[in-house]
Amino acid sequence: MELDDTDRAILRILQEDARTPFSEIARRIDMSSATVHDRVGRMEDAGVIEGYHASVNAKAVGYGVSALVGLRVEQGREEDALERLREIEGVREIHLTTGEWDVILRVVAEDTDRLRDLMFDRIANMDGFSRSQTMIILGTDYEVEGPPI
Amino acid sequence: MELDDTDRAILRILQEDARTPFSEIARRIDMSSATVHDRVGRMEDAGVIEGYHASVNAKAVGYGVSALVGLRVEQGREEDALERLREIEGVREIHLTTGEWDVILRVVAEDTDRLRDLMFDRIANMDGFSRSQTMIILGTDYEVEGPPI
DNA sequence: CATGAAAGAATGAGCAG
DNA sequence: CTGCTCATTCTTTCATG
Numbered sequence: 001m002e003l004d005d006t007d008r009a010i011l012r013i014l015q016e017d018a019r020t021p022f023s024e025i026a027r028r029i030d031m032s033s034a035t036v037h038d039r040v041g042r043m044e045d046a047g048v049i050e051g052y053h054a055s056v057n058a059k060a061v062g063y064g065v066s067a068l069v070g071l072r073v074e075q076g077r078e079e080d081a082l083e084r085l086r087e088i089e090g091v092r093e094i095h096l097t098t099g100e101w102d103v104i105l106r107v108v109a110e111d112t113d114r115l116r117d118l119m120f121d122r123i124a125n126m127d128g129f130s131r132s133q134t135m136i137i138l139g140t141d142y143e144v145e146g147p148p149i
Numbered sequence: 150m151e152l153d154d155t156d157r158a159i160l161r162i163l164q165e166d167a168r169t170p171f172s173e174i175a176r177r178i179d180m181s182s183a184t185v186h187d188r189v190g191r192m193e194d195a196g197v198i199e200g201y202h203a204s205v206n207a208k209a210v211g212y213g214v215s216a217l218v219g220l221r222v223e224q225g226r227e228e229d230a231l232e233r234l235r236e237i238e239g240v241r242e243i244h245l246t247t248g249e250w251d252v253i254l255r256v257v258a259e260d261t262d263r264l265r266d267l268m269f270d271r272i273a274n275m276d277g278f279s280r281s282q283t284m285i286i287l288g289t290d291y292e293v294e295g296p297p298i
Numbered sequence: 299c300a301t302g303a304a305a306g307a308a309t310g311a312g313c314a315g
Numbered sequence: 316c317t318g319c320t321c322a323t324t325c326t327t328t329c330a331t332g
Binding site: 003011014016017046050051054057058060061063068082085089092093096097098099101103104134136139140141142143144146147149 | 164195202204238240245249284287292293294295296
C-alpha cells in the first residue's frame with residue numbers, strides 16, 4: 001500500500017496516542033473525521049496498522065526484571081526449539097539474528113529468583129540449545145514505539 | 150497502586166486492543182462503563198498505564214531492517230555516550246545490561262546500506278565506545294506486547 | 299460501584315469536485 | 316478518486332446517590 005503524507009501524519013498521531021479521537025486527528029491535520037476514519041480503516045485492512053496496545057508498566061503488574069537472552073540452536077532443531085520457547089509465558093519476543101547468537105529472546109520475570117528458574121529450568125537446559133547467555137536489563141534509558149514516520 | 154482482578158482484566162483487554170470502547174470492556178467484565186472509565190483513569194494517573202500506541206508495520210513505512218547492537222562504553226563516558234545515541238533517529242531502544250555489553254540498542258534502518266551507514270558513520274566510530282557488535286534481526290518469530298497480566 | 303443525562307465521537311450512505 | 320456533509324447510533328464523561 002502506498003502511503004501519502006496525510007496517512008503518515010495520521011500514523012504519527014496514533015503511534016503517539018492510539019486513543020486520540022478521529023475528530024481530533026481531523027482537526028490537527030485539517031481534514032474531516034470521515035476521511036480520517038476511511039484512511040485508518042484502509043491502513044488497518046492493508047496491515048499497515050497492526051493493532052493498538054496499551055503500554056502497561058511491568059513493575060506495576062509484578063514483573064520487576066527483564067533480560068535479553070542469546071541462544072545457540074543445534075542444527076536441525078530450530079522449529080522444535082522455537083515452538084517450545086513460544087509456550088513459555090515469560091518469553092515476550094523471539095528474534096532470529098545474525099552474529100553471535102541464532103536466537104535472541106526478550107524475557108520478563110517477577111524477580112531475579114524467578115528469572116533464574118526460567119533460565120535454568122526452562123531455557124538453558126532445554127533440549128536443542130548448545131549455549132546461552134543472559135543479559136539482564138538494568139534499566140531502559142530510552143524507548144520509542146515502532147519505526148520513525 | 151494496588152490492582153485487583155477487575156483492574157487486571159481491564160489491562161488485559163486494553164493491552165490486546167487499546168481502542169476497545171469502555172462500553173464493550175464493561176460488557177465483557179460485567180461492570181458499568183462508568184466504573185471502567187474510573188478505573189482506567191486511576192491506572193493512567195498512577196502510571197500503571199503508560200500510554201496507548203498504534204503498532205505500525207515498519208516495512209510499510211520504509212524501514213526494512215532492524216538490528217540489536219551491543220556496545221562497550223569507555224569508563225566515565227556513559228552519560229555523554231547515551232545522550233548522543235538518543236539523538237539518532239534509527240535508535241529506538243537503549244538498554245543498559247549486564248554481561249558482554251554495557252549497552253544494547255534496538256535500531257531500525259531503511260535497508261542494509263543505511264544500517265551500515267548508521268553503524269559505521271554514527272555509532273561504531275562514535276567517541277566513547279570501545280567495541281560494538283551488530284546482530285541483524287532476520288525475522289521475529291514471536292512478539293507480544295508488555296508483560297503477562 | 300451504579301445510574302442517568304449531556305456532550306462528543308464513530309460510522310456509513312450518498313453526494314460533489 | 317477522494318474527500319465532504321449529514322444523520323444515526325454509540326461512547327465518553329461526570330455529577331449524584
